[in-house]
Amino acid sequence: MKFNVDIGLHKLTCTEISVKQYKELLKCIWPENPAPASTLDSLFEIFSELADKPVSFFYNLNLLELFMFVLGLRIQTFGPICNLTVKNNEDKQVTVNLNLIPIYQTTKQVLHLIVNKSINFDDLTIKLKLPKITRLFEEANESCLLFLDEIITNKQDSIVIQTNKQAQEFFDAISPKLAQAIFKKAEEIANEIHSVNFFSTYSTLENHKLPLFTTADILLWYTKLFFSEELDTLYDNIFYLSHIGHMDASYIENCTPGEYIFFVKKLEHVLQAKQEAAGGNNQADDHSDLDQMSEE
Amino acid sequence: MNKDNKEFCDLLTSLRSKHAFEIKFANDKVEKFSPLTTAQLKNLIKTVVDTSLTQIEFNSATLAVMKECYQGMDVSALNDLTIADKLLFLIETRINSISSSITIEDGEDKVTLDLNKIKENLNKAIEDNKATFVDHSISSDEVTLTIGLPTLKTEHQVDEEIYKTLKLDTDNQEQVRKLLGEAFVVELAKVVKSITVGDKTLNTSELSFPERQKTVENLPALLIQQVINYVENYKKVLNGCLVIEDHSLPIDGSLFSLQ
Numbered sequence: 001m002k003f004n005v006d007i008g009l010h011k012l013t014c015t016e017i018s019v020k021q022y023k024e025l026l027k028c029i030w031p032e033n034p035a036p037a038s039t040l041d042s043l044f045e046i047f048s049e050l051a052d053k054p055v056s057f058f059y060n061l062n063l064l065e066l067f068m069f070v071l072g073l074r075i076q077t078f079g080p081i082c083n084l085t086v087k088n089n090e091d092k093q094v095t096v097n098l099n100l101i102p103i104y105q106t107t108k109q110v111l112h113l114i115v116n117k118s119i120n121f122d123d124l125t126i127k128l129k130l131p132k133i134t135r136l137f138e139e140a141n142e143s144c145l146l147f148l149d150e151i152i153t154n155k156q157d158s159i160v161i162q163t164n165k166q167a168q169e170f171f172d173a174i175s176p177k178l179a180q181a182i183f184k185k186a187e188e189i190a191n192e193i194h195s196v197n198f199f200s201t202y203s204t205l206e207n208h209k210l211p212l213f214t215t216a217d218i219l220l221w222y223t224k225l226f227f228s229e230e231l232d233t234l235y236d237n238i239f240y241l242s243h244i245g246h247m248d249a250s251y252i253e254n255c256t257p258g259e260y261i262f263f264v265k266k267l268e269h270v271l272q273a274k275q276e277a278a279g280g281n282n283q284a285d286d287h288s289d290l291d292q293m294s295e296e
Numbered sequence: 297m298n299k300d301n302k303e304f305c306d307l308l309t310s311l312r313s314k315h316a317f318e319i320k321f322a323n324d325k326v327e328k329f330s331p332l333t334t335a336q337l338k339n340l341i342k343t344v345v346d347t348s349l350t351q352i353e354f355n356s357a358t359l360a361v362m363k364e365c366y367q368g369m370d371v372s373a374l375n376d377l378t379i380a381d382k383l384l385f386l387i388e389t390r391i392n393s394i395s396s397s398i399t400i401e402d403g404e405d406k407v408t409l410d411l412n413k414i415k416e417n418l419n420k421a422i423e424d425n426k427a428t429f430v431d432h433s434i435s436s437d438e439v440t441l442t443i444g445l446p447t448l449k450t451e452h453q454v455d456e457e458i459y460k461t462l463k464l465d466t467d468n469q470e471q472v473r474k475l476l477g478e479a480f481v482v483e484l485a486k487v488v489k490s491i492t493v494g495d496k497t498l499n500t501s502e503l504s505f506p507e508r509q510k511t512v513e514n515l516p517a518l519l520i521q522q523v524i525n526y527v528e529n530y531k532k533v534l535n536g537c538l539v540i541e542d543h544s545l546p547i548d549g550s551l552f553s554l555q
Contacts, residue, residue, distance in 0.1 A: 122311060151304070159304045172335035173308045175315070176394050179334040180554055 005072030020253035036216035062130035074226040123154040138164040144186035321381040328367035332393040344549035378445035417537035446486035457505040485512040
């Protein structure tokens with residue numbers, strides 16, 4: 001089945017993620033602090049299969065567009081509600097049912113606000129944009145260099161800045177006044193993003209912040225939040241579905257995660273019924289199997 | 297840099313020359329300079345590191361920037377400009393490249409100074425002290441000295457040949473005393489442009505600075521005293537130009553901070 005994801009300038013038609021691809025996704029984000037560059041590289045291979053776009057397409061997106069893609073994928077795969085445990089205003093641990101749809105919409109609005117920022121200075125128009133993923137991982141002496149996108153003269157000559165090195169060369173050649181203007185505009189864009197708090201509509205979480213972001217490691221944090229099943233739980237469930245549920249492992253891997261969850265719950269239900277029928281006695285093995293299986 | 301970028305940077309250079317500004321120096325010559333680039337600004341600011349070489353690094357950076365921003369025909373002419381001209385260049389460049397106001401820290405206070413006022417002070421001082429600011433002669437017995445404000449070439453020579461080669465051990469009091477004494481002679485030697493004895497003239501700018509120092513050390517005491525008076529006088533005049541309402545403007549990399 002296909003579904004659409006709107007990521008601002010691009011509207012993507014994607015196939016649903018399979019359990020096999022879902023397993024690869026969990027493997028990418030499984031380490032406690034996944035290295036952003038290599039993790040995104042692996043994730044883009046999965047996204048490339050889903051969206052039928054080359055990996056380079058995702059490298060040319062900015063962080064907010066990528067976030068919208070991950071949100072769209074998560075909503076399609078497991079629905080729009082994501083559970084998150086936080087300490088509330090009274091310092092008690094609570095589970096928040098985070099609705100991802102408003103988060104998606106807010107992100108889209110912010111993207112729309114900041115998509116075309118420019119500075120007019122003397123005979124130049126300097127265009128600033130959120131940096132592409134490729135530029136995030138290039139060396140940059142100043143963070144404002146990441147936002148430099150295009151320079152247009154009054155004669156409509158245009159130079160598109162492809163790398164941070166190019167951005168540095170232009171930055172070094174301009175006047176300090178223009179450099180300061182660029183710095184301020186880049187700061188304006190970053191502040192626009194950082195001012196967003198997804199917890200603002202949750203009255204019990206007034207003192208907490210769930211921010212929009214400008215770094216790849218926070219994107220990965222959100223990805224782990226949205227796809228939080230433990231990898232070993234997935235492996236266990238596949239084992240039990242094939243060992244106890246007599247399902248073919250390759251069949252399971254070709255299902256969607258939603259179907260896999262359905263089968264896991266079904267197996268739980270069947271085992272529960274068996275246990276009750278047997279009066280709960282001498283079913284130590286099955287009982288421990290039930291304990292092992294868990295759901296999202 | 298690839299070809300497209302080079303063409304564009306040339307374009308940026310031509311745009312900067314549109315905003316070139318003129319400076320009238322103490323010798324009444326008017327020269328054009330382009331405003332600073334960000335790279336040049338960084339080179340000036342990064343000299344603000346608290347080491348014994350801070351001022352020397354700033355002097356070197358200033359001279360390099362002056363030559364890069366110069367829009368005239370003969371860049372070697374800049375070597376004959378004096379330290380008063382350097383002050384004019386720094387103030388004008390700061391005004392044209394960043395702004396005419398600067399906030400400095402004076403003790404616990406933050407004070408905003410108007411650099412146009414400093415510029416006025418300098419120009420007035422140059423006008424009122426022409427006799428001091430141009431080269432002139434002093435004599436005693438058969439020895440005639442031509443003295444004048446140190447040139448940028450001389451200042452650079454002193455920095456490279458004397459101050460950068462110093463290895464100071466502040467615990468060694470004898471060494472400290474010796475170096476202070478030498479520094480004193482350096483300040484005198486900087487202003488002595490030529491020495492004439494009878495019909496023989498020695499142009500001291502053709503000597504290495506250590507040789508220049510040695511030559512000055514052998515001058516008659518009466519002439520040395522006149523040179524000391526001259527050095528004290530010009531420093532008093534120039535330093536006085538940098539004071540507004542009891543707040544003194546530092547002439548170092550912090551002049552180019554974006555405040």
